[in-house]
Amino acid sequence: MNDALDVALRLLVVFVVFLTFPLIVGQTEHKVMAHMQGRLGPMYAGGFHGWAQLVADGVKFAQKEDIVPAGADRRIFQLAPAVALLPYLLVLLAIPIGPGEGAVGQVVDAGIFFVLAVMGVGVLGSLMAGWASANKFSLLGGLRTAAQLLAYELPMLLTAASVAMAAGTVSLPGIVAAFEWWWVPWQLVGAVVFFVAGLAELQRPPFDMPVADSEIIFGAYTEYTGLRFALFLLAEYAGIVVLCGLTTVLFLGGWHGPWGADGLGWVWTLLKAALLAFVVIWLRVTYPRLREDQLQKLSWTLLIPLSLAQIALTGIVKVVIS
Amino acid sequence: MxxxxxxxxxxxxxxxxxxxxxxxxxxxxxxxxxxxxxxxxxxxxxxxxxxxxxxxxxxxxxxxxxxxxxxxxxxxxxxxxxxxxxxxxxxxxxxxxxxxxxxxxxxxxxxxxxxxxxxxxxxxxxxxxxxxxxxxxxxxxxxxxxxGPAAGSTEVTGASLFQNWVLPFEALSVLLLAALVGAIVLSRKAKADATTPADAATPAGAQSRRSEKEGTR
Amino acid sequence: MAEPLPPTRSRIPGSGLAKGLAVTLRTMTKKTVTAQYPDAQPELPPRSRGVIGLFEENCTVCMLCARECPDWCIYIDSHKETVPPAAPGGRERSRNVLDRFAIDFSLCMYCGICIEVCPFDALFWSPEFEYAETDIHELTHERDKLREWMWTVPAPPALDPGAEEPKELVAARKTADKLAAEAATAAEAAELAARTAEQAAQPEPPAGGTTTTTGSTTDTTTGSTTDTPTDTPESSKPSDPQDGAS
The missing domain is CATH 1.20.120.1200 (NADH-ubiquinone/plastoquinone oxidoreductase chain 6, subunit NuoJ)
Incomplete structure (x- = not known):
C-alpha cells in the first residue's frame, strides 16, 4: 500500500511539473523576448505584469472549436498531438533533480537510451500531423521535420555516448554521481553539440525550418486549432524543459554545486536548467532561421564531426587517467 | 520483415x-x-x-x-x-x-x-x-x-557482446560499413548521370553508357 | 554566409554570433519603448493632427475649405441676411450666416488643406484623437461638436529662437505704431500750437518732448523700423536718446 502511495505521489509530482514548468518557460519567453526587443510583453492578464497570460491562452484554446479538415485522416489527425506530447511526460519521469531515490520519478537503468529513444518518438507526432492534415504546407512541414530529426538525432546520440563513456554508466543519476567539475571543460564541445542538436530536434528557432511560418504557415500544425494545437505548443515547451534538464544532468553536473550538497541539490539542478532555458529563449530572439540546406550542412559537416572528435577526446582522456 | x-x-x-x-x-x-x-x-x-x-x-x-x-x-x-x-x-x-x-x-x-x-x-x-x-x-x-539481478541490463549486455560475441559484432559493423560506402557510391554515380545530360543525347548512346556502368559495377 | 565586410573575416569564428547575443542582452537591460496607451496618455507633439476644431465666430462661409477638401468631407450650409445700414441713409449690407458646418471624419484623410486655406483662421488642428464610434454616422461631427473641439486646441508652440516674427504680429504692430504716431504728432502739434499761443517769444526746450515719448514715436520719426525689423522694443530703447539727439 505504501509503495502504491509512493508511486502515485511521484507520478503526481511529475505531472504537476509537466503542467507548470512549460508554462513558466513560456511566460519567461514572453517576457524575455519582449524585453530583448525593447517591448514590455503581456501586461494585463492576471494583473501583475501579465503573469497569467498563458493561463488565459489556455482558456482561449479550450473554448475554440475543434476542427478536423474534411479531407484529413481523422483518427491519425486527432491522435497526433498526444503522440507528440506524451513522450516528454515519460522523459520527465527519468530526469533526476537531486541525489538519491527521492529526487527522481523513476530510476531507469539505461537512462540515456530511454530518454533519447522516447524523445525521438515525439517527433512521430509531428510526422503524423503533417501527413494526416491533407494540406501541402503540413506535408512540407512533416518532411522537413523528418529530415531534421534524421540529421540531428545522430550528433545528440554521439555526444550522449561521450558522457556515458566518461561516467562509465548510462544511468542518469549514475552520470551525475560520477560528475567532477573538470568534466565541464572536458565535455564542453559535446555539451554545445548536444544542446544545439536538442534545439534542432525541438524545432526551436533558429532551427524552426519545419514550422517556418513565413514560408509554410505553421508546418505540420497548420490545420490544428483549439486544444490540439495547444497540446503541440505544450509539447514544444515541455521539450525545452526536458532538454534543459537533460543538458544539466549530462553536462553541467546536475545537483553538484559549491554549496547545498546537503539536501539543496535540487535547487542547483533547477537553477542550471533555468539558465539553459534562458539561453534557449536568448538564441531564439537573436538568430534568424537557418535555411534548410544550411540546417543539414550544420549537422552533417559540423556537429557530427565535432561529436566524433569529442568521443575520441573522451576515450583518450579516459584511457590516460585510468 | x-x-x-x-x-x-x-x-x-x-x-x-x-x-x-x-x-x-x-x-x-x-x-x-x-x-x-x-x-x-x-x-x-x-x-x-x-x-x-x-x-x-x-x-x-x-x-x-x-x-x-x-x-x-x-x-x-x-x-x-x-x-x-x-x-x-x-x-x-x-x-x-x-x-x-x-x-x-x-x-x-x-x-x-x-x-x-x-x-x-x-x-x-x-x-x-x-x-x-x-x-x-x-x-x-x-x-x-x-x-534476481536483471539479466539484460546494460552492463550484462555489454559484457556478453564484447566478450562472447565480438566477432559477429565486428562482422556486422563491417557489413554496415560496406553498405554505407555502397550507398555513397551509388548516390554519387546517380549524380554524375544527372549532371551529364549532354552525353546522353541519343538514346542509344545513353543505353550503351548505362550498360558500361552496369558492367563496371 | 559570406560576410560582406572584410574586417569581420579576420576575426575569430563565431564572433559575429557572440555580437548578436550581446546586442539582444544589452537591449534587455535597457528601458523599453512600449507606450502603455490606455493606461498612460501618449505625449503628442505640438501640431498633432487629431481632430479639426471650428472657431465658427471667425467663419465667413467663404466655402474655400469645402472646395479644397480632396475627399469632400466638409458640408456647409448657409443663408444670407441683410444687415441694416450702419449709418442712417447708408446702404444695406448682406452677410453670410452659417447654418451647418460638418466634417465627416470617416472620409477625412487629415491632410489639413482646409486649415491651410482658411483665410480667417476658423479651422484648427486639435491633438484629441479618441473619438472612435461604433456607428460610422457618428463620425460626422456637426457644428457644435466641432466648436467643442476648439477648447482642446493648444496654444501655438513658441517660435524658435531667432525666427522671423509672425506676419500678423508685424502687421498689427505697424498699425498700432502708425496710430500711436498719428496721435503723438497730433498731440505735439496741439501742444506746439498751445505753446506758441501762450508764449510766442520764448525759445523751444531742446528735445524735451522727444525724451518723454515712447520709442514708437522715434521709430516713426527716424524710420529705424525698416533698418532693424527684428529688434525688440527693449533693445531699441537705449538707442532712442541718441537717435533723438542726432
Missing part, C-alpha cells in the same frame, strides 16, 4: 508461456507478456494487410513498440530502448519520410495489393515456423529469472 519479427515475438511469447513453471498459475508478468505479444502480433498482421500506406507504417510503430515492451518484460532494458531508438525513432521516421515523398493518398490505395500475396504468405509462414522451431529448440530449458 516486420511480420517475421512480430511472429517471432509471438512465437517467443508462446514458448515462454509454455516453458513457464507455473503455467496453470501464471504470474502477472507472464500474462502481460502474452497480451503484449498478442497486440504486437495483431499490429504486425494489420501492418501487412492494411491498404492505407501510412497506416501500415504507424501500425509498424505499434508492432515495434510492442516488441520493445516484450524486451522490457524480459528485463532486457538496454535492448528495449535501443529498439525504440533505432526502429521507432529512426527507421519508421525514414519510412514515413519516404512515404511522404510519394503520392501516398489519404485513405485506401487502390493498388496496394500485391499479386504475390499467397507466395508472401507462404514465405512468411515458413519463416515463422522456422523461427519458432529454432527458438523453441534452442531455449527449451532456459528460464529467465525475473526476480
Amino acid at each position: 516486420s511480420l517475421a519479427a512480430a511472429t517471432a515475438a509471438a512465437a517467443r511469447a508462446t514458448t515462454t508461456a509454455a516453458e513457464s513453471h507455473g503455467f496453470l498459475s501464471p504470474t502477472g508478468v507472464e500474462i502481460a507478456f502474452l497480451l503484449v505479444g498478442l497486440v504486437t502480433f495483431g499490429a504486425a498482421i494489420v501492418t501487412v494487410t492494411t491498404k492505407q500506406l501510412v497506416h501500415a507504417a504507424l501500425w509498424l510503430v505499434m508492432a515495434l513498440g510492442g516488441l520493445a515492451v516484450e524486451y522490457l518484460l524480459l528485463t532486457a532494458e538496454f535492448i528495449a530502448w535501443v529498439q525504440v531508438l533505432i526502429y521507432v525513432g529512426s527507421v519508421v521516421v525514414l519510412l514515413l519520410f519516404g512515404l511522404m515523398l510519394t503520392k501516398a493518398p489519404i485513405g485506401r490505395s487502390p493498388d496496394a495489393d500485391s499479386g504475390n500475396r499467397w507466395v508472401a504468405l507462404t514465405v512468411a509462414v515458413a519463416a515463422a515456423a522456422a523461427l519458432v522451431w529454432v527458438v523453441v529448440d534452442a531455449f527449451r530449458t532456459t528460464w529467465v529469472d525475473l526476480k
Whole structure:
C-alpha cells in the first residue's frame, strides 16, 4: 500500500511539473523576448505584469472549436498531438533533480537510451500531423521535420555516448554521481553539440525550418486549432524543459554545486536548467532561421564531426587517467 | 520483415508461456507478456494487410513498440530502448519520410495489393515456423529469472557482446560499413548521370553508357 | 554566409554570433519603448493632427475649405441676411450666416488643406484623437461638436529662437505704431500750437518732448523700423536718446 502511495505521489509530482514548468518557460519567453526587443510583453492578464497570460491562452484554446479538415485522416489527425506530447511526460519521469531515490520519478537503468529513444518518438507526432492534415504546407512541414530529426538525432546520440563513456554508466543519476567539475571543460564541445542538436530536434528557432511560418504557415500544425494545437505548443515547451534538464544532468553536473550538497541539490539542478532555458529563449530572439540546406550542412559537416572528435577526446582522456 | 519479427515475438511469447513453471498459475508478468505479444502480433498482421500506406507504417510503430515492451518484460532494458531508438525513432521516421515523398493518398490505395500475396504468405509462414522451431529448440530449458539481478541490463549486455560475441559484432559493423560506402557510391554515380545530360543525347548512346556502368559495377 | 565586410573575416569564428547575443542582452537591460496607451496618455507633439476644431465666430462661409477638401468631407450650409445700414441713409449690407458646418471624419484623410486655406483662421488642428464610434454616422461631427473641439486646441508652440516674427504680429504692430504716431504728432502739434499761443517769444526746450515719448514715436520719426525689423522694443530703447539727439 505504501509503495502504491509512493508511486502515485511521484507520478503526481511529475505531472504537476509537466503542467507548470512549460508554462513558466513560456511566460519567461514572453517576457524575455519582449524585453530583448525593447517591448514590455503581456501586461494585463492576471494583473501583475501579465503573469497569467498563458493561463488565459489556455482558456482561449479550450473554448475554440475543434476542427478536423474534411479531407484529413481523422483518427491519425486527432491522435497526433498526444503522440507528440506524451513522450516528454515519460522523459520527465527519468530526469533526476537531486541525489538519491527521492529526487527522481523513476530510476531507469539505461537512462540515456530511454530518454533519447522516447524523445525521438515525439517527433512521430509531428510526422503524423503533417501527413494526416491533407494540406501541402503540413506535408512540407512533416518532411522537413523528418529530415531534421534524421540529421540531428545522430550528433545528440554521439555526444550522449561521450558522457556515458566518461561516467562509465548510462544511468542518469549514475552520470551525475560520477560528475567532477573538470568534466565541464572536458565535455564542453559535446555539451554545445548536444544542446544545439536538442534545439534542432525541438524545432526551436533558429532551427524552426519545419514550422517556418513565413514560408509554410505553421508546418505540420497548420490545420490544428483549439486544444490540439495547444497540446503541440505544450509539447514544444515541455521539450525545452526536458532538454534543459537533460543538458544539466549530462553536462553541467546536475545537483553538484559549491554549496547545498546537503539536501539543496535540487535547487542547483533547477537553477542550471533555468539558465539553459534562458539561453534557449536568448538564441531564439537573436538568430534568424537557418535555411534548410544550411540546417543539414550544420549537422552533417559540423556537429557530427565535432561529436566524433569529442568521443575520441573522451576515450583518450579516459584511457590516460585510468 | 516486420511480420517475421512480430511472429517471432509471438512465437517467443508462446514458448515462454509454455516453458513457464507455473503455467496453470501464471504470474502477472507472464500474462502481460502474452497480451503484449498478442497486440504486437495483431499490429504486425494489420501492418501487412492494411491498404492505407501510412497506416501500415504507424501500425509498424505499434508492432515495434510492442516488441520493445516484450524486451522490457524480459528485463532486457538496454535492448528495449535501443529498439525504440533505432526502429521507432529512426527507421519508421525514414519510412514515413519516404512515404511522404510519394503520392501516398489519404485513405485506401487502390493498388496496394500485391499479386504475390499467397507466395508472401507462404514465405512468411515458413519463416515463422522456422523461427519458432529454432527458438523453441534452442531455449527449451532456459528460464529467465525475473526476480534476481536483471539479466539484460546494460552492463550484462555489454559484457556478453564484447566478450562472447565480438566477432559477429565486428562482422556486422563491417557489413554496415560496406553498405554505407555502397550507398555513397551509388548516390554519387546517380549524380554524375544527372549532371551529364549532354552525353546522353541519343538514346542509344545513353543505353550503351548505362550498360558500361552496369558492367563496371 | 559570406560576410560582406572584410574586417569581420579576420576575426575569430563565431564572433559575429557572440555580437548578436550581446546586442539582444544589452537591449534587455535597457528601458523599453512600449507606450502603455490606455493606461498612460501618449505625449503628442505640438501640431498633432487629431481632430479639426471650428472657431465658427471667425467663419465667413467663404466655402474655400469645402472646395479644397480632396475627399469632400466638409458640408456647409448657409443663408444670407441683410444687415441694416450702419449709418442712417447708408446702404444695406448682406452677410453670410452659417447654418451647418460638418466634417465627416470617416472620409477625412487629415491632410489639413482646409486649415491651410482658411483665410480667417476658423479651422484648427486639435491633438484629441479618441473619438472612435461604433456607428460610422457618428463620425460626422456637426457644428457644435466641432466648436467643442476648439477648447482642446493648444496654444501655438513658441517660435524658435531667432525666427522671423509672425506676419500678423508685424502687421498689427505697424498699425498700432502708425496710430500711436498719428496721435503723438497730433498731440505735439496741439501742444506746439498751445505753446506758441501762450508764449510766442520764448525759445523751444531742446528735445524735451522727444525724451518723454515712447520709442514708437522715434521709430516713426527716424524710420529705424525698416533698418532693424527684428529688434525688440527693449533693445531699441537705449538707442532712442541718441537717435533723438542726432
